[in-house]
Amino acid sequence: MSRPPTSRDLARMAGVSQATVSRVLTNSPKVTAETRERVLQVLKDANYTPNALARAMKTGRTDTIGVFMTRVTSPFHAELLDEIGRVLSSMGLHMILWNIEHDQEETIAEVLQQRFVDGFLLTSATYDSKLHTMALASGTPTVLLHRGIDGLDCDQVVGDNWQGAYDAGRYLVDHGHTDIGLVTLTHTGNTSRDRDLGFRAALADAGVKIKPGNVVSVDVPHSAGHAAAIKLLSRKKPPTAIYAVTDLLAFGVLDGARARGARVPDDVWVVGFDNTEMAAWEAFDLTTVDQPVHGIVETGIQLLRDRINDPDRPTEVVTLPCPLAIRGSTANRH
Amino acid sequence: MSRPPTSRDLARMAGVSQATVSRVLTNSPKVTAETRERVLQVLKDANYTPNALARAMKTGRTDTIGVFMTRVTSPFHAELLDEIGRVLSSMGLHMILWNIEHDQEETIAEVLQQRFVDGFLLTSATYDSKLHTMALASGTPTVLLHRGIDGLDCDQVVGDNWQGAYDAGRYLVDHGHTDIGLVTLTHTGNTSRDRDLGFRAALADAGVKIKPGNVVSVDVPHSAGHAAAIKLLSRKKPPTAIYAVTDLLAFGVLDGARARGARVPDDVWVVGFDNTEMAAWEAFDLTTVDQPVHGIVETGIQLLRDRINDPDRPTEVVTLPCPLAIRGSTANRH
Numbered sequence: 001m002s003r004p005p006t007s008r009d010l011a012r013m014a015g016v017s018q019a020t021v022s023r024v025l026t027n028s029p030k031v032t033a034e035t036r037e038r039v040l041q042v043l044k045d046a047n048y049t050p051n052a053l054a055r056a057m058k059t060g061r062t063d064t065i066g067v068f069m070t071r072v073t074s075p076f077h078a079e080l081l082d083e084i085g086r087v088l089s090s091m092g093l094h095m096i097l098w099n100i101e102h103d104q105e106e107t108i109a110e111v112l113q114q115r116f117v118d119g120f121l122l123t124s125a126t127y128d129s130k131l132h133t134m135a136l137a138s139g140t141p142t143v144l145l146h147r148g149i150d151g152l153d154c155d156q157v158v159g160d161n162w163q164g165a166y167d168a169g170r171y172l173v174d175h176g177h178t179d180i181g182l183v184t185l186t187h188t189g190n191t192s193r194d195r196d197l198g199f200r201a202a203l204a205d206a207g208v209k210i211k212p213g214n215v216v217s218v219d220v221p222h223s224a225g226h227a228a229a230i231k232l233l234s235r236k237k238p239p240t241a242i243y244a245v246t247d248l249l250a251f252g253v254l255d256g257a258r259a260r261g262a263r264v265p266d267d268v269w270v271v272g273f274d275n276t277e278m279a280a281w282e283a284f285d286l287t288t289v290d291q292p293v294h295g296i297v298e299t300g301i302q303l304l305r306d307r308i309n310d311p312d313r314p315t316e317v318v319t320l321p322c323p324l325a326i327r328g329s330t331a332n333r334h
Numbered sequence: 335m336s337r338p339p340t341s342r343d344l345a346r347m348a349g350v351s352q353a354t355v356s357r358v359l360t361n362s363p364k365v366t367a368e369t370r371e372r373v374l375q376v377l378k379d380a381n382y383t384p385n386a387l388a389r390a391m392k393t394g395r396t397d398t399i400g401v402f403m404t405r406v407t408s409p410f411h412a413e414l415l416d417e418i419g420r421v422l423s424s425m426g427l428h429m430i431l432w433n434i435e436h437d438q439e440e441t442i443a444e445v446l447q448q449r450f451v452d453g454f455l456l457t458s459a460t461y462d463s464k465l466h467t468m469a470l471a472s473g474t475p476t477v478l479l480h481r482g483i484d485g486l487d488c489d490q491v492v493g494d495n496w497q498g499a500y501d502a503g504r505y506l507v508d509h510g511h512t513d514i515g516l517v518t519l520t521h522t523g524n525t526s527r528d529r530d531l532g533f534r535a536a537l538a539d540a541g542v543k544i545k546p547g548n549v550v551s552v553d554v555p556h557s558a559g560h561a562a563a564i565k566l567l568s569r570k571k572p573p574t575a576i577y578a579v580t581d582l583l584a585f586g587v588l589d590g591a592r593a594r595g596a597r598v599p600d601d602v603w604v605v606g607f608d609n610t611e612m613a614a615w616e617a618f619d620l621t622t623v624d625q626p627v628h629g630i631v632e633t634g635i636q637l638l639r640d641r642i643n644d645p646d647r648p649t650e651v652v653t654l655p656c657p658l659a660i661r662g663s664t665a666n667r668h
Binding site: 018064072073085094097116226277 | 352398405406407409412413415416419420423428429430431432433450473556560585588589590592593611612615616617618
């Protein structure tokens, strides 16, 4: 037959019910040895692909990687997820995706103990989460992607958030800005921390002080960037440039400026961090620090495969450069 | 101990190597009965969570659902994926994600035969793909979500794309538009087909003809919507309203209008389809047809669970209404 045989076809050929075929495939004890043998012979004759579970039991490998992620609706995370899927597929690996926003910590602990996968990729490690320690304690090979944990004895591949942020700050200072707004996240992870500290360091090195009222600490969504922009642009003397630690926040800042009637870049420059595809759209035309998504993902998955094949190899921490991408939200073009 | 035991801990407690623990966990025949028993006793004493693979072999259930999807970087698909993850997690189910853009058809055929999962959710069924027929032939319970296939004997949950598009067309006509642009996709799936035909039907019912030069057939990305807008707005007599069959295309249309210096809604109205979160951002403020993502996902996953529990139940096709969400891209506010 041209199409692959269904369990119905196989049942007919073996002269048994579909339920019996299913019992054989799942190694149920409720099947006699004779029936089992007859069904297995039919499967063999039909070139039936071996049950992945049975193969996994035999080899101890599932060819499946578990990915822990947050906020797939955020443009950067969607791009990261897309790239992870692309690279895993190109290597013949499957992806189990867990969204750690949705899953309870107990569920995750159970998952980590189940060794359903050959390895874990964690894209959202934070200092206040036990996920990475649980993952490492489970004994399953684990790599941190995109967001690292300082000093953790674990393979990690991250962008150089500090340097990228420093360059963004330096760029604003070099173009004469001295009254600068900072839209920053509560620091639970390395990414937001370094994007904040690197930026402040550039200003400090240039002798530019950030006014306390020019710093707004916010939550992750677009609406938070929007509110921050309204707040900053409502000051008696609004800043002439605003840097937000993610593109999503910067899109919110641009929309807040729009709502407030402030022109970008004539009245205020706006800089983000991520260089998502959307940053290049006319609606935003955003100057932003580029995250090397492809390099982060490809390097991280390679490290994970190396770790799976050699659990005792020394851990590696790889940091990739994050260059500034300059667009219309900062370049006065009149 | 407070943390879960690692395979190293277990090995120490059983007085064997880590490799031996691993062999026991994967049912390797290379372990003596005595050693196996000792290791299993240690596992039991340590309340070690049973190996998911072993459990799956025993029950024939993996508690895992396979999701086939395209373009997770498109805002609508990201929201759909996020919702699928949320609902599966709330039911204690895991998600294996395959991106059918990245995987070869042979890989997918193999995946379908491996019965690694209890069921499949297909979100991007098209007439020129064999995926849904392969999924059904595999004997694994399958539900089509978001995009259906007419007359296919398979559970399906879709939005009423035709009626939503009809209402969008009717809305433009009711507000006096007679020169209307249509940015449409090549029809490989029900969604784009019905969003095109429903819209045309509304105009035909109102006696409004669409000029052939006002119809632009495009590919999916933002840049395609952008190019379509430039084309339509460059006509000697540009249309006074443009309807695009997805929000992503409509964002491109809005950006094309921006590039062209056309004011929305003063010079041209723009209407999309999906009602993604981004549609409400100031940058777009897009009137669009709402897809009931939550209802589609929740109903679809419930149908899949019903199908898993009772493979012989009659198939169901559920169609949910898609109401129009009116925003600033159509409401003249001056």
